[in-house]
Amino acid sequence: MTDDQKQNFPRVLARGNRYPSQIDFNLLQKSKTIQSDQWEILNRVKQSLEGNVFNTFFANQLANLPNYKNPQELARALAEQFISKEIQKQQHALGDPLPYIKTPQLSAQKQQRQPRSKDRSFRSQRDQEDSDSDKKVDIMRKLSVIKEQEKSAQKYDKYKENNEIRERRYKERERERELREQQREKEMRQNDMKQIEMRKKLSEQQLRVPSHLQPVLKKPLKSLIQTVRFTPPPQPTEPITSNYTYYLGLGNNHELVKRVMDSRVDWHQTNHMNRANLKWQQSYHGFKYTKLNWSKNHKEILNHFEFHPEITNKKNLLFNLESLCEQKKLNLFDIVPVTFAIDFNDPQVEGSLNTFYKFFNKNAPEKFQISKEDEAAKIVEFRKKLRIPPSNVKRSLDFAMRDTFLGEDYLWLLKPTGLNRGRGIHVFNDINTLIDLLIEYQYGYTEKQMETTKDENGVSQTKIKQYLIKSPAFVVQKYIEKPLLIRNRKFDVRVWVMVNTDLACYFFKEGYIRTASEEFRTNDTENLFIHLTNNAIQKHSEKYGELDDGNQMSFDQVQDYFKSRTDFRKIVEKMKQLAYFSMGSVANKLNKLNRRFCFEIFGFDFILDDQFNVYLIEVNTNPCIEESSPLLQMLLPRMLDDAFALTVDQVFPTTRDRSPFPVKNYGDDENMWQLMGELQQDPEDE
DSSP states (O other): OOHHHHHHHHHHHTTTSOOHHHHHHHHHHHHOEEEOSOHHHHHHHHHHHHSSHHHHHHHHHGGGSOOOSSHHHHHHHHHHHHHHHHHHHHHHHHTOOOOEEEOSOOOTTTTSOOOHHHHHHHHHHHHHHHHHHHHHHHHHHHHHHHHHHHHHHHHHHHHHHHHHHHHHHHHHHHHHHHHHHHHHHHHHHHHHHHHHHHHHHHHHHHHOOOGGGGGGOSSOHHHHHHHOOOOOOOOOSSOOOOOEEEEEOSSSSHHHHHHHHHTSTTEEEOSOSTTOSEEEOSSSTTOOGGGTTTOSSSOOEESSOTTTHHHHSHHHHHHHHHHHHHHHTOOGGGTSOOEEEEETTSTTHHHHHHHHHHHHHHHSOTTTOOOHHHHHHHHHHHHHHHTOOOOOOOOOOOOOOOGGGOOSSOOEEEEETTOOTTTTOEEEOOHHHHHHHHHHHHHOEEEEEEEEEEOTTSOEEEEEEEEEEOOSEEEEEEOOSSBOEETTEEEEEEEEEEEOTTOEEEEESOOEEEEOSSOOOSSOSSOHHHHOOOHHHHTTSTTTTSSSGGGEEEHHHHHHHTTTTOOHHHHHHHHHHHHHHHHHTTTTTTTTTOOSSBOEEEEEEEEEBTTOOEEEEEEESSOOOOOOSHHHHHHHHHHHHHHHHHTHHHHSOOOOSSOSSOBTTBOTTSOOEEEEEEOOOOTTTO
């Protein structure tokens, strides 16, 4: 093929605004007859000609072809080579026999097109293949979702397994440490015994008199020894003080703890946390629990258990109480209000949301209810908005709530699990409001809080500060819409529970009532001065302290208020039983690594409905010890002083006969903490 033919060939093929592949296929049809029913092979060959495959083949073979008179002959020869190779390739891919190819001149009948019936059958076959491919795509999508769920489940199982391995390693290390400590104590005792024996031998050698000197003595040696009397040194008039030190973290009225500890003459404050004997701070973060059992020469005691979130975290409290109620065959929602846990770290969070929404819609008044079709659409909408994976877990809650929970406004509470003092709590009755709040908390919810400070002159100043709160876990709790009221105001009850290092559980005999500043009504969900009784919130109300000093009342005052309707002291006994039952749900978890010298004071919050039914709301670590009223100025110092007598003074003996903090109707020599019992650990769960 000459250079002129090579240059002119593409122009001839492109004449008439047609693609070269189409011309090649037309030339092929004029020069070839394919006698085969295998339309799929022919169709694939056609696609190869219409694509870039033929152009690539032409560019590679152009230099090796002989000279032709015109481009048509060249195209015909090139098409014959290409189509034969393509048919062989497609036959080899499909595993079918090679179709028979004949190359004489075509007759007029053979130049006619294929019958329309075959063309239609080919189209229907192609449509069927498309539908089959769509089904395959759907199946692949479902399989991918299932694989993602399996991966998440495997990750969760791995995480759980790793936690169990860590706990086992911790226990093994603790056992090794205990064995080392026992060995050290044993060696120290042996050394002490050896020293005592050596001293005895030395004393006997010193008292032994040579035989040649014994006649000189007028009396025998024994009588002389009996006449010698040891006169003890004079006793000091003041007690001998020890070097006990305590460290205080700042915040939550730490000055009160200092005042109570300074009443013990054997203690003084230090700023060095590492060598302090008592470490008291608001949070358990920063405590080195692994070092508690290391040294017997230096003892220290901490005011938090390592695993107290098992009961102070709202979600963990719900799960632990649910487990214990199933074991005891009790109804969980006779102890706490109807509550749902929503944790976005859980791969099955969609199941929890579905369970809540179905219960929400089922028990809602008619004006809030929607149909089942709209309910299913809402669930899909929530999943898209919250960007959560689908879940195969289907749960349902069939529980008839008491009438005191139901009302016209159908109120619910949203609470982040890791916060206290009323932070992050919202009242809602619309499911869309709940979803918007959940989305905001995942990215960061900006909460405004009022803070009151005093300047150098003692003048109080109120400032509004903004805090960014993020939380992946929440509880959604049914609001009691018919609560028991005092002077038409909502209230709750705060009591204290303490657990010492031996897991002995105590209940303080006195507590206090926290009242709201605004009159109770359910048609206003934005005014938190109506719904939340925390002092951290109520102290910013304009009506704070109008009816009760510090919005607080004593048990005796409430007893007088309800004396015509009930005996409030019996209700306090019911609270004590519920508190002990709740602590029993974490008996195996609170100190599962058997750390020595830990104790903790918990704040239990209870609420009553208008039928005097008692419900546990939450359990708080680091309960508020702000002396915001004369009542708390009397109770809080005595509560801490008697708690230290049962914990700190047992490890570090001190001279203390009576409490310097008097409480009305109680003696100074009486400890106001009442023993409820020891938390029994189940060996099967350890």
